[in-house]
Amino acid sequence: MRSLPTSRPWRIAFYLVALAALFLAPVYLQSSYSVRILVLVCLFGAASTGWNLIGGYANQISLGHTVFFGIGAYATVIFQGTLGLSPWLAIPTGIVLAVIVALLIGWPTFQLSGHYFALATLALLPVFHIIATYWEDLTGGSVGISVPILPSGLDTLQFDTPTPFFYIAAVLLVLVMILARWVRQSVLGLQLDAIRLNPQASTLAGVNQFRAKMKALVMSAAVVAVAGSLYGAFLQFMDPDTAFSWNTTLNLVLFAMVGGVRFWWGPALGALILIPFGEFASAQLTGNLAALGQLAYGVLLILLVLFQPRGIGGLFSIVWQKATGRKL
Amino acid sequence: MGLEITDLQSGYGNIEVLHKISLAVDDGDYVAVVGANGAGKTTLLKSISGTVRAKGGSIVFNGNDLLARPAHKVPQLLIAHVPEGRQIFPELSVYDNLMAGAWLVKDKDQRAQTLGEVYDLFPRLKERSGQMAGTLSGGEQQMVAVGRALMLRPKLIMLDEPSQGLAPKLVTEMYQQLAEVHGLGTSVLLVEQNTTAALKYAKRAYVMEQGRITMSGSSEELRGSEEIRKAYLGI
Numbered sequence: 353m354r355s356l357p358t359s360r361p362w363r364i365a366f367y368l369v370a371l372a373a374l375f376l377a378p379v380y381l382q383s384s385y386s387v388r389i390l391v392l393v394c395l396f397g398a399a400s401t402g403w404n405l406i407g408g409y410a411n412q413i414s415l416g417h418t419v420f421f422g423i424g425a426y427a428t429v430i431f432q433g434t435l436g437l438s439p440w441l442a443i444p445t446g447i448v449l450a451v452i453v454a455l456l457i458g459w460p461t462f463q464l465s466g467h468y469f470a471l472a473t474l475a476l477l478p479v480f481h482i483i484a485t486y487w488e489d490l491t492g493g494s495v496g497i498s499v500p501i502l503p504s505g506l507d508t509l510q511f512d513t514p515t516p517f518f519y520i521a522a523v524l525l526v527l528v529m530i531l532a533r534w535v536r537q538s539v540l541g542l543q544l545d546a547i548r549l550n551p552q553a554s555t556l557a558g559v560n561q562f563r564a565k566m567k568a569l570v571m572s573a574a575v576v577a578v579a580g581s582l583y584g585a586f587l588q589f590m591d592p593d594t595a596f597s598w599n600t601t602l603n604l605v606l607f608a609m610v611g612g613v614r615f616w617w618g619p620a621l622g623a624l625i626l627i628p629f630g631e632f633a634s635a636q637l638t639g640n641l642a643a644l645g646q647l648a649y650g651v652l653l654i655l656l657v658l659f660q661p662r663g664i665g666g667l668f669s670i671v672w673q674k675a676t677g678r679k680l
Numbered sequence: 681m682g683l684e685i686t687d688l689q690s691g692y693g694n695i696e697v698l699h700k701i702s703l704a705v706d707d708g709d710y711v712a713v714v715g716a717n718g719a720g721k722t723t724l725l726k727s728i729s730g731t732v733r734a735k736g737g738s739i740v741f742n743g744n745d746l747l748a749r750p751a752h753k754v755p756q757l758l759i760a761h762v763p764e765g766r767q768i769f770p771e772l773s774v775y776d777n778l779m780a781g782a783w784l785v786k787d788k789d790q791r792a793q794t795l796g797e798v799y800d801l802f803p804r805l806k807e808r809s810g811q812m813a814g815t816l817s818g819g820e821q822q823m824v825a826v827g828r829a830l831m832l833r834p835k836l837i838m839l840d841e842p843s844q845g846l847a848p849k850l851v852t853e854m855y856q857q858l859a860e861v862h863g864l865g866t867s868v869l870l871v872e873q874n875t876t877a878a879l880k881y882a883k884r885a886y887v888m889e890q891g892r893i894t895m896s897g898s899s900e901e902l903r904g905s906e907e908i909r910k911a912y913l914g915i
Contacts, residue, residue: 539783542772542776542779542780542783543783545769545771545772545776545780546769546772546780549769549770549771549772550767550768550769550770552731552763552767553763553767553768553769554780555731555751555752556729556731556751556755556760556761556763556767557755557780557781557783557828558752558753558754558755558756558783558784558832559752559783560750560752560753561752614771
């Protein structure tokens with residue numbers, strides 16, 4: 353919530369502890385398998401936080417954000433694998449391309465009210481999957497593109513252990529969360545709130561709905577594209593199924609909803625809970641038990657949506673209010 | 681100057697609700713539009729604020745053509761519309777709801793000053809400033825809706841059935857607060873089914889029936905009219 357300046361030192365102390373816990377994770381986790389999972393938490397947490405800028409704050413549900421993710425990912429492997437250029441150059445390229453796609457999808461649909469945006473984004477993913485499959489000269493078709501092994505270092509984004517990459521992903525996550533917090537507390541955040549809660553009244557209060565949504569969508573697309581670029585660098589490989597996968601779309605939405613779309617830290621929290629949970633379930637429950645893990649996952653999600661539609665963040669805020677008498 | 685509506689035609693899709701309506705709200709005026717349910721009163725206000733697109737005629741406010749403006753640019757001319765049915769932002773605090781009415785006001789000091797004035801007018805809102813607006817009583821939610829409109833420091837405030845669903849005591853209170861706002865120089869355009877209240881507080885009134893204006897005059901005249909007494913006042 354806005355306008356609660358009280359107990360600032362505690363808040364800052366909490367942020368510092370959270371930051372320390374994040375950045376010291378490779379020290380206490382030790383196994384490189386766990387660090388790899390944390391890289392995924394950071395990248396998908398950042399992407400989901402980006403999705404939330406438009407999907408959560410303004411409740412303009414996008415089912416096509418994977419496209420921005422995939423554009424960023426392909427930019428990296430094409431730059432590094434095909435062209436032999438630095439992956440750092442791929443990041444701004446991915447941003448520009450993703451923003452162009454975002455403008456093209458937002459321009460017509462945000463002038464209409466209703467579900468046109470969600471429907472249009474739904475169609476976006478198969479279109480890009482097909483383009484990536486058939487534009488073989490650019491994407492390598494369904495075989496995909498692999499990045500050759502290069503000398504390790506910050507310039508190639510290839511490392512002998514996952515730990516350095518984790519630090520890069522963690523920095524991205526922190527920056528994206530700062531952006532999400534800033535938007536939440538800005539005039540734009542209030543406008544997006546108003547659009548979500550009462551579109552008609554927001555217009556009467558002078559909100560240019562079209563412009564506010566476009567701003568949020570462009571920021572959102574850019575953030576997701578950067579996360580995608582780093583994902584491409586992390587995997588050192590990309591094909592249409594990896595870049596433009598339904599799973600990514602579902603995950604971005606899911607992490608945000610489980611963590612709480614009303615909170616700037618909600619999507620990251622969702623990723624922090626669900627990604628390790630999923631990895632654990634698929635590692636421990638093998639063979640016939642694999643279905644059991646998925647079943648448990650599904651049941652948990654249904655329960656959460658039924659009993660705590662504001663996500664785990666909503667649960668937190670209730671507990672916090674009971675304990676301190678103040679809103680989160 | 682003020683608001684001038686000439687031969688306004690408006691409606692939804694192919695259905696015309698307003699058939700060539702003309703009315704005026706002068707600077708500092710207090711005008712009521714009364715009439716039965718479905719007469720087109722809400723459509724009239726929505727056409728002025730641009731949330732319903734007019735099909736013909738003209739609406740001019742202080743020399744500005746309102747029909748040439750998208751809805752979100754109408755508040756820039758300092759026209760505030762309090763829609764029917766307590767349109768608030770339920771999950772935002774009272775304070776944030778009020779601030780939502782003020783983001784066109786760039787001057788921070790003016791915002792703070794207006795907020796103080798709104799709190800003076802509705803002391804209840806000050807007490808509840810941190811509370812989620814959706815948890816307030818109906819009367820308090822109506823105060824939030826009116827307060828949000830006032831945060832703009834409007835030259836013209838339009839209200840759609842502000843007394844709807846309020847207890848009689850709160851209706852009186854609401855109208856006294858509105859009279860205070862009017863006293864400070866804001867023009868008021870009020871749409872009401874509650875004809876008694878409307879004719880008590882407004883200076884002038886129009887009677888609307890099936891999308892047409894059938895009568896107009898000072899509130900005093902209309903209160904004295906035989907037809908009005910029979911049809912709307914029930915005496």
